[in-house]
Amino acid sequence: MAISRSDVERIAHLARLEIDAGQAEDVRAKLDAIFALIDELNAVDTRGVVPMAHAQDLSLPLRDDVVTEADRHALFQRTAPAVEDGLYLVPKVIE
């Protein structure tokens, strides 16, 4: 599977990464090499193998449904660029 320049640009856009044309070509070549490796892995017959969801063979620990967190918004918002009335302010977003 070959990765095109438009694939790279699309992925960069989805991840909100700003890359210039030179970087895009560099990334495209590197991704191509990675996908070549994946193509090799694809040759392995994995029929009947349960897809792995996690690197370690663990099951999820659960917590009881209890409120344990106090209000710490004043502390958290000390690093926010802009706040007002307890709200974080961000550049205007319109759907």
Add this chain to the structure above:
Amino acid sequence: MKWEVVIGLETHAQLSTASKIFSGASTAFGAAPNTQAAAVDIALPGVLPVLNRGAVERAIRFGLAVGATINRRSVFARKNYFYPDLPKGYQISQYEIPVVVGGTIVIATPQGDKTVRLTRAHLEEDAGKSLHEDFHGMTGIDLNRAGTPLLEIVSEPDLASSDEAVAYAKTLHALVQWIGICDGNMQEGSFRCDANVSVRPAGETKLGTRCEIKNLNSFRFMQAAIEYEIHRQVALIEDGGRVVQETRLFDPDRNETRSMRSKEDAQDYRYFPDPDLPPLVIGDEWIERVRAALPELPRAMQQRYAADYALPASDAATLTASRGLAAYFEEVLRALGGGAANAKLAANWIQGDVAAALNRAEIGIEQAPVPAAALARLLSRIVDQTISGKIAKDVFDAAWAGEHGGDPDAIIAAKGLTQISDEDALGRIVDDVLAANAAMVAEFKAGKEKAFNALVGQAMKATRGKANPAQVNAILRRRLGG
């Protein structure tokens, strides 16, 4: 051309846990902005999500209630997209292996019961809220809702009209409240639906291109949005156009749907298993514990009411609209001593006078000032003929208003409402009525059956409704030689 409508619904039910799905922050509604957003919810670096057992338990409860399969192993995945009210840059959801698979919801349609298949139900976290009012040209972000547990319930495209879609949504809405997993508050967004709508020529087996209408938070809007969408799609195709797959938003002010995102800009969520969360494993023993604690479900209850008390299906459906209402009915009936006649009497009263009084007061059955025990005492006075059904309505109103401590017996005694069932006393009353209404008697004898009822009415009037109507009837018949 005749068109066929195909609808599937995706419903987000907010789970009624005290704390969030992956953090110990409160889920209470209406708190000041960001006061219920913990480090995990605002995605501070270095924090890890820990799954809430209560959220999983509610998902299991739902799965059992709809006869679904509970996956013994399910996987949380990251759904990646950028939006300021989603500070991690991804929503934790379930993708390839959800916790609940399959199941059915049975809805009532004019053509009879219809079984709607469910595709799946999965656990996920809610996002925060963006406030677009003007903050000096900026958007305000409140992350209190971020991390609130949701169960997304997906139906198969089995619904064939807006009526069926609404019936499904209402049934589901009642069920999630019944089993205590969601408070069902639509104003607060605890239960919201997206509808996938497509049309195709009647008889066609291939599905048409669908549009998804987002965030329908009332049944009325759902009906209006789907109706608009059906007509829009049909008109588009009949004019030679084609439907474009897209997300649309319903505008209740204009009563129309409009495009939200076009296909070109379609989201690519790049799901992958969340490395922070190993698979969720649910043991058989846990499932059996949840099953044992599951309340009797509305459908089973309706069938029982029909079988045990011969109640009509519509009565059984109304009485099981909520668990509170069903419990009230059962308590009244138990106090009355059971039986089909008592069941019908209780059903009529609860659906009639009680429901009307609740509506007028805009309260639920749990707040009714006439508790089940008091209604049962009142109804037992009808059964033992102490009072007539008509007088009982006055006693009910007095009890509702709290007169004499709301005790029906005290009200009957204080107001002297006891029914007159003494044969001799009633005989004298009937004789007086006959003497005073010679014209009616003559009409009756001339064959006017209506005149008989008028005479009964006169006797009731003379006793201010206290005469036993059945006895008055019998005595009148005897006197008139009927």
